Amino acid sequence: MRSLMFVKPGELRFDEVDEPVLVDPTDALVRPIASTTCDLDHHVIADKTPFSPFGPFPLGHECVGTVVAVGDECTAVSVGDKVGVAWHIACGTCAQCSIGHPARCLVHGDAQYGLPVNGQWGGTFDELIRVPFADYNLARLPNGVDPIHLASIGDNFALGWETVMPAIEGIDAPKVGVFGGTGSIGLYTVDVAVHCAKAHTVYYDDDPVRMAVAEKLGAEVHDINGKRDKDFHVAVDASCDPDTLRKALLSVVPEGTVNSVGIYFADVTLPLLSLYQRGVNFHNGKGMARPNMTPTLQAVADGTLHPELVTSGIYPWEQIPDVLTGPNPGHKPIFILDPA
Ligand SMILES: [Zn+2]
Ligand SMILES: [Zn+2]
Structure with a gap:
């Protein structure tokens, strides 16, 4: 599969890498429908963070996708579910997770998608994503909502x-x-x-x-x-x-x-x-995405929130490197891998 890599400031490229597989029975695999940038990603690309020397690494930690495989112990998500993916990788049950601090998970620490901080978890501009503790880290999208404008649900x-x-x-x-x-x-x-x-x-x-x-x-x-x-x-x-x-x-x-x-x-x-x-x-401090994803999604389903007004542009997947390193990436560009 292809993985979008941050190479160095101002340079992104797709690399061919091995697809992730289910490792633990609590894992799921998700194929993005749409992915977008966290505001931080623009700063990474622009050499405004300490991550510049660590390239190449997979970039991106915001997406919605479709569950394409689940481990035997997943009960809250099933193959075919449309889901938002939390940016952090958290167990959901440790002393920090259980009081709503998944970004401080005692099992996975700083682990997350799309930055070289703790382990190799790929990025959400990968064509397939392994999600540990999928029952916790995935949030099913409500029926009837357009997933495209929810690409940021797992973070910003x-x-x-x-x-x-x-x-x-x-x-x-x-x-x-x-x-x-x-x-x-x-x-x-x-x-x-x-x-x-x-x-x-x-x-x-x-x-x-x-x-x-x-x-x-x-x-x-x-x-x-x-x-x-x-x-x-x-x-x-x-x-x-x-x-x-x-x-x-x-x-x-x-x-x-x-x-x-x-x-x-x-x-x-x-x-x-x-x-x-x-x-x-x-x-x-870091955002504690997962507990906040559920009420946010509910407010979208109710018609209360309007994330579509925040989207600055919608682009095909192929254009990720050019748009994000171009003169006007926009404040929230969304990239489509699979039409919903
Ligand atoms: Zn972020
Ligand atoms: Zn935890």
């Missing part, structure tokens, strides 16, 4: 739910500020904040394309360099920019919540005295 899309919904619980008339910049995560967050949290949602960015999407999703949209509100119950930093992170941190009500989903590969100076005086609950 579910992160939209995770960054907003638990933090607004119990707040009347919530107000959410989303500080965009990385690509899709801020936009999925807007979708959840507007339509699921019913929050007054303000989106800040300097990119006219993303700003137009956020407006279509129902946010009030402002240039990041203009005047900003400072009364958000929840602010989400989806920027990877230290100045924007600072703005997000100083934008919440006393004892408000700031979730940073951008990744900072270098130390950042923080206004700690201001944060102390304001009282800020700051979370920075």
Whole structure:
């Protein structure tokens, strides 16, 4: 089969590799229907991460697909099921997984698809994917939904739910500020904040394309360099920019919540005295996709969420290397392997 490899910054290619096989009775094999980039992948390709020297390695950790084989001990998924694949590889039952922290799985650690971090699990731009603990790591898609626009359900899309919904619980008339910049995560967050949290949602960015999407999703949209509100119950930093992170941190009500989903590969100076005086609950860490995939999928099935508005383009599989290394990959390009 073919596997999309990150070779070096700006260079991707398809390599012929052996197909994965079922190893454990809890494994499944999934063939992608559609795969997409995590916002992080664009930074990997652009040489903005420490992964550059580790190529070639399989890239990609977001897809929806069809189950084509299951081990004897799989009971929740069957051959033919359409599923979302969690980006992380987690056991589902250890002390961390069982409290909703699969990205901190005690069995598989940092293991994931599409980055050279812990083991060889391939990427979601492979034509076949081995999924350990498939009953846990796969989420069946609801009937009647178009799988294409759910390609991000196993990471960035579910992160939209995770960054907003638990933090607004119990707040009347919530107000959410989303500080965009990385690509899709801020936009999925807007979708959840507007339509699921019913929050007054303000989106800040300097990119006219993303700003137009956020407006279509129902946010009030402002240039990041203009005047900003400072009364958000929840602010989400989806920027990877230290100045924007600072703005997000100083934008919440006393004892408000700031979730940073951008990744900072270098130390950042923080206004700690201001944060102390304001009282800020700051979370920075990997997304815990799997428990957040289920409510996100349900909201899509209900017609509440609109991930199709976040999709920036739909392309044939063959074009993955050219689109992703080209001048305008878009904030959420989706690539089709098998028509649904
Ligand atoms: Zn990711
Ligand atoms: Zn675990």
